[in-house]
Structure formats: structure tokens, C-alpha cells
Amino acid sequence: MGRVLDENITCDKCGLVEPTLYRFVHKDERQAIKQRRVAVQHVEARRVLIPEGTIPERLFALREGWAFRYKELPGNRRQILSFIVPGDCISLESLIFPKFPFPYSINTLTPVTLCTFAVGDIIRIVNASPSQRAALDDEALRFYQSMTRRVIDLGRRRAHGRIAQLILELEEQLARHHLEKNHTFEFPLRQEHIADATGLTSAHVNRVLSEIRKKNLIDMGPRQLRIIDHNALVDIAERD
């Protein structure tokens, strides 16, 4: 699953040291975590990182690229649960719930660079201090809140609201990792991904997206998105 790179890629050069896994670990313990790193890997787009049903023993920290959690259903249906962006911890779940058999899979959305650790090692390090544990719990909380919002979106909002909500949440998620500037950020999702996240079809996503663009609320460049009228977008997200 992708080749193991040489050790020239150091954690020190990594622009994402702060936001990723390291946020759970005190500065003086970071040397310890670096030494635990098992591998640094590149993986292509559209590759399964964690197949449904497995209990991962490896923990991945996402340095570059995007991934997503999803479940496949009979009849060519697919539901995307959440997107994973640079600085996020893939399989965060296995830190929170060791021995958790994933009821969904994780897939790469773009080519990806990730650092690999043993789940047990990290759990031990994180649990060593209450404040590190608290940082992890914060992340778990955000995760839970995001699932809650998704249930609400899917249950009680229509296409426009769901899509606006998704865009706003991605902006927020990226902003937390300092990957957003002037309401502009990387946006590698195909319309099919938006559809599978919002419970729609790509044809309908297309229609809604065109509308939103025609109203000059957002601008979509090549793999990039800019929010032009933030307030109007929030309005749609809440009302629709």
C-alpha cells in the first residue's frame, strides 16, 4: 500500500507537526513520538486505507492530501461520513476506542502522504498525561459534534441547506488547521463526493451548485473553493 520512504522526511520539516498527532503530545515528548514513527508513505488517490471491519493496529497521521470515511450499501449506494484533511488523524477512532472494528472504510480522495505509528504506542504516550488526554478528548468531542450535525442535515435539510452546510463545515475544519485564507481553500471533492456526503445524486448536486455559483455566493476554481458571500451561505445553510 504505497512505498515506504526513506527517513529523510523528518517531523521537523513537517509543516503539520502542530496540528496533527503532535497536538496531543507535549513539546518535550515529541522526540519520543518521532522515534515511534514506523513509516512515511505515499498512497495514490482512490486507495482503501482501512477496509470495513478491520481493527487497525496502525495509526495514520495525514500530512498531505485528503481522505474520507464511507460506508458502501447494496445497490451502488455510498454514504460518506466525514472528510479527513491534512493535519487530521486518520483512524482517530482507534485512539478513542481501541479494539473498535470499523463499521465503515477509509479511502484516499487525493494522493496522500501519511506517517504511520503503532496504535498501542500512541495510546500509551497520550494517556501518560492528563492534558494530552484532554486534547484527544477535545478532538473526540468535535468528531461527535460533527456526526450530530450531519444527522440533522440529512434528516431535516434539503439539498441547498445540506450543501451550504458541508461547505461551511469544511471551511471551519480547514481553518482550524490554518489551511484557509481569505475564505479560500483547497477543495478536491468531485461532485460525486458531495453527493455521497449529502445523500443526493451528483446530477442534483450539480444543479444546486450552479445556482449557488450563479448567485455569486461561492467561486470554484480548479480544486479550490472561495466563499464570496459568507452570510448568504450561512443563511441558506440554516433556512433550507
Add this chain to the structure above:
Amino acid sequence: MGRVLDENITCDKCGLVEPTLYRFVHKDERQAIKQRRVAVQHVEARRVLIPEGTIPERLFALREGWAFRYKELPGNRRQILSFIVPGDCISLESLIFPKFPFPYSINTLTPVTLCTFAVGDIIRIVNASPSQRAALDDEALRFYQSMTRRVIDLGRRRAHGRIAQLILELEEQLARHHLEKNHTFEFPLRQEHIADATGLTSAHVNRVLSEIRKKNLIDMGPRQLRIIDHNALVDIAERD
């Protein structure tokens, strides 16, 4: 919010000692938890137990009756996130995430009897032993899995599938608490509740439910439900 009963209602007489809060606590520590009980309360149906935005300092264990987590949206919309049945811990979240401002409310579905504790007390007791903490983590895991399933239902299933899924999950939830017998269990939900949980309207829920009943898959008595053809129901839940 409901009157405080005298202390004649003892934990010993409580048929739900095992499944409720006590499941997180070793047998020899149960005396300790009993002494922490702040109150035993009756609350009527349709009363807010925890309003959106609050950080509960009280922990409720549900002895009798049902409740539910829900979020209200502009335009008379309401999304029910999950149902809480006898033996469940209301505001389980505040054990897992202390200082968690609820992004939704909790309401009684029926008249309810609940035991009240201080969140801090219980957290201390539960964290005192790894196995107690593990029992809580198990519960948190189930909670997360159930949210995941709901996202999948709402995103990628249609009315029949969502409703079948809801019925099956409730059966499972009640069975865990030994509140199910011969595929029969208490079922106090109005069609409106089913609608708000599945993201449908009560009119449509009615149509779908009638169909399912006409096919003799389930039987609905007064506040009671019996699953007649379990396999067929599972089939609908997965395919639809």
C-alpha cells in the same frame, strides 16, 4: 421539574440496577453510588430535561419511561437523534465529555422516573477503576455506532428502509436491557416521533407503517410493538 420523592424508593428495589448507571460500577462500590444519589424524581411527558446549550451538572439515570435527544430548527422542523429507554443513562455525554455544552435538547417522551446524581461524583467513581472506565467506553462506542448508522440511514435509505432500521435498532436497544420478549416490546412513539427520527413527515410514516403492517411484518398494539417477520424486516432495512 417534577417533585423529589422520599427516599423510600431504594436502589435495591430497582429492577434496573444492573443495566443503568450501576453497570459502570463494581458490585462492592454500589453502596457508594447509592449514597451519592441526590434525588429520585417523576417528570411528566413532554418536559424538557436538558435544554440545548446547557452544560449539565446533574446526571440522570432513567428508571422508567422514555426520553429522546432532539434538535429544533427554524420552520417547525425537529430532528430526533436518539431514543433513551429505561436502563439508559440520560446525558451519558456529560460523563464522556465533561464541560460539553449540549448542541441539542433532551425531552421526555412518556412520564418518567429518574435518579439524579452530580456529574462530578460519578465521573470520579467511574474513573476509579479501569474496568469501570472500560464499561463506560463501551457505552460510548455503542452511542457512536448508532450515530453512524443514523447518518447512513438518513443519507442513503428511503422511507421503508429507515423505518425498518429504526424498529430493529430499538428492538436491539431494548433487548440489551431485557425489555424485549418474543420480539415484543413497549413502543410509546407517536408517528410524529418516528417521522422526526427518520427525517420524514408523519403522513408518510403512516402510509409506510400501514404497508408494513398489511404485509404482516409487524403488529402494533397500544403502545406496544411486535415483530412478526424479523427476516423480512431485516431485508427491507437493508435493501430499501
Add this chain to the structure above:
DNA sequence: CGGATAGTTGACAAGCCTCAAGCTCAGTGG
């Protein structure tokens, strides 16, 4: 018996899906 609550049903409309065709654009190989 009266009043409230919940369930049932029908007609119609809206939202979204399905399917399919055509388009754009970036890559690829001759």
C-alpha cells in the same frame, strides 16, 4: 358526553432521482 390527541386518507405539488446525451478539459500517443 365533550374535547383533545393521534391516526388515516386523498388530491395535488415539490423535490429529487433516473437515465441519457452532449460538453469540457486535460492527458496521451501517434
Add this chain to the structure above:
DNA sequence: CCACTGAGCTTGAGGCTTGTCAACTATCCG
């Protein structure tokens, strides 16, 4: 340099699922 290809985007016609609204019925409870 250009045709070819494939992936993704766009658009349209028609149909299905579900929503909306309203009237009616059933049931419960005091």
C-alpha cells in the same frame, strides 16, 4: 500538432418518492 480517450461536468425530460394541506375518523380520558 492533432485525434483520441476518459473523467467529470452540464443539461433535459420524465417519473418516483415524499411533502403539503386538509378533512375525516378513532381513541382516550375526564
